[in-house]
Amino acid sequence: YKLSIDLWSTSIIFNKGHRIRVAIAGSNFPRFDINHNNGEFFDFDEGEIAKAMKGGIKEYVRKPDTSPRSRKADNLVYLGKEYPSHILLPVVK
Numbered sequence: 001y002k003l004s005i006d007l008w009s010t011s012i013i014f015n016k017g018h019r020i021r022v023a024i025a026g027s028n029f030p031r032f033d034i035n036h037n038n039g040e041f042f043d044f045d046e047g048e049i050a051k052a053m054k055g056g057i058k059e060y061v062r063k064p065d066t067s068p069r070s071r072k073a074d075n076l077v078y079l080g081k082e083y084p085s086h087i088l089l090p091v092v093k
Contacts, residue, residue, distance in 0.1 A: 024077055038069050
């Protein structure tokens with residue numbers, strides 16, 4: 001399936017020699033809770049999200065929930081003539 005990710009309006013200056021890295025990951029723990037890849041909703045305690053928003057990520061770190069219902073997931077990026085991919089970076093002068 002086709003995947004498009006809109007990064008909204010951003011402004012970054014790339015000087016000569018700078019490079020861009022694209023990182024594909026299925027998780028960003030502890031910044032975000034672990035995705036168990038099973039289609040179930042995350043199990044939050046009452047007030048947890050409000051506490052995280054108020055205190056900031058440095059004060060809010062949950063232990064990963066290692067549910068036995070978790071499933072392994074693979075992130076695949078296809079490249080080549082059969083699967084053309086691109087990153088569109090408009091140049092504004």
